[in-house]
Amino acid sequence: MKRVPAIALLLASSFATAADFVDLRDAxxxxxxxxxxxxxxxxxxxxxxxxxxxxxxxxxxxxxxxxxxxxxxxxxxxxxxxxxxxxxxxxxxxxxxxxxxxxxxxxAQSRTVPAAASSTDAPGARLFRDGDATRGIVPCQGCHGADARGHPGRDVAARYDYYPALAAQQAEYLAARLRQYRAGTLTDTSNARIMQGVAHNLDDAAITELAAWLTATPR
Ligand code: HEC
Ligand code: HEC
Known part of the structure; x- marks a missing residue:
């Protein structure tokens, strides 16, 4: 029997061609x-x-x-x-x-500016900007923009329009989504898998801090 290299199996399983998986890398x-x-x-x-x-x-x-x-x-x-x-x-x-x-x-609708004020010094702001290497948390700004309004490359490549803005989003909703990605229950697109990898190392404190800062950040 021909042996399939382990790496081929890994690739096949992480980007399966199943009908219910959507590859958004060239959307x-x-x-x-x-x-x-x-x-x-x-x-x-x-x-x-x-x-x-x-x-x-x-x-x-x-x-x-x-x-x-x-x-x-x-x-x-x-x-x-x-x-x-x-x-x-x-x-x-x-x-x-x-x-x-x-x-x-x-x-095309404008987002209402949140009542709470955001601080560039808040724990969530620091995590968003710099991540935390000691906890294995990557910075969020590279993909969601320094202003949390979306991927910085979205005007250049259509696929980055598939990266969400996070500023002024409901905190409870943000936290719920981050826990979903962390639990690995949302994996049916290439983008969801990117966030699954990111959320893997988020602890509950980080999720609370990120959600609190993002919801108070104007869009
Ligand atoms: C390597 C790129 C990348 C990084 C880094 C990244 N994200 Fe994401 N994020 C994405 C993509 C792509 C999506 C869209 C996923 C999908 O369609 O399910 C997303 C989705 C999300 C969502 C869902 C938003 C919604 O409206 O449902 C949240 C919340 C989120 N990211 C938070 C974060 C936080 C917090 C960090 C930093 C700890 C972070 N992301 C870092 C690429 C990234
Ligand atoms: C009964 C209340 C309700 C109605 C009506 C409703 N939604 Fe939702 N919607 C929700 C809830 C709750 C969530 C989050 C739940 C989840 O993720 O499973 C959600 C999530 C979403 C999201 C995901 C947002 C994100 O950032 O990823 C979109 C987009 C959305 N709704 C659009 C719509 C549209 C368009 C309609 C009308 C056709 C609609 N909703 C009607 C309650 C509702």
Whole structure:
């Protein structure tokens, strides 16, 4: 029997060609129609707030989020059909075009400036900027931007529009997502696997500090 080198098996398992895995490393720009999207979000803003500015802590803000990221997030909810997520029922009847329009609509809305003030000296700010080598925590700013508004290369390469802005996001939601990545329950795209690797070394204190600082950072 021919022996398959271990490295080949590793690569095959980490980037499997399974139908439910999406490789976003060469993702195209999402081109939806924001005006058409406006007529499709009545049900969404009931939970995500006016124009996508959420007020309930567990509901993520969508206003001003990048269209590529929003689109892929919606497609992910439809693909996974996780019965535990309230989003599953919301996306079942949406077409790809609906998702692109809705993503364009929310991307074009301005995010309300948070009431709390952020400090460049807060523990979360330092982790975001510098990471912490002693705990194996990598800096976040390289991928999410020094201002936490998204990948610095997003105007150059469409695939970076699939990296989310984090500033002024709901703290409870941010922490929940980081714990999800850390637990390895969200791994069905190349981007989710990037965050799984990052979150692996985050301890609970780091998650709380990062979420607290990010939510108070204006977008
Ligand atoms: C019943 C409340 C509710 C409704 C209605 C709702 N959502 Fe959500 N949405 C949530 C919750 C809660 C989450 C986080 C849950 C999760 O991750 O499984 C979420 C997550 C999301 C996310 C992921 C955000 C991110 O940063 O990754 C997007 C995008 C989204 N919703 C868009 C929509 C759109 C578009 C609609 C309308 C078609 C909608 N939602 C309707 C509650 C709701
Ligand atoms: C190497 C690049 C990279 C680094 C470094 C990185 N991220 Fe991410 N992050 C991503 C990508 C790509 C996504 C989108 C993942 C997806 O689509 O599921 C993401 C998603 C997220 C999300 C989900 C946002 C939402 O709206 O649902 C959070 C929260 C997050 N990152 C926080 C962090 C924090 C905190 C750090 C630093 C400890 C960090 N990231 C470092 C690339 C990175």
């Amino acid at each position: 195209p720009a999402v081109r939806g129609d924001a005006a058409a999207g406006a007529s499709k979000v009545a049900v969404c803003v009931a939970c995500h707030g006016p124009s996508g500015n959420a007020v309930v802590p567990a509901f993520p803000a969508l206003a001003g989020q990048h269209a590529g990221y929003l689109y892929q997030s919606l497609a992910g909810f439809r693909r996974r059909a996780d019965p535990a997520s309230p989003m599953t029922a919301q996306v079942q009847s949406l077409t790809d075009a609906d998702m692109a329009d809705i993503a364009a609509y929310f991307a």
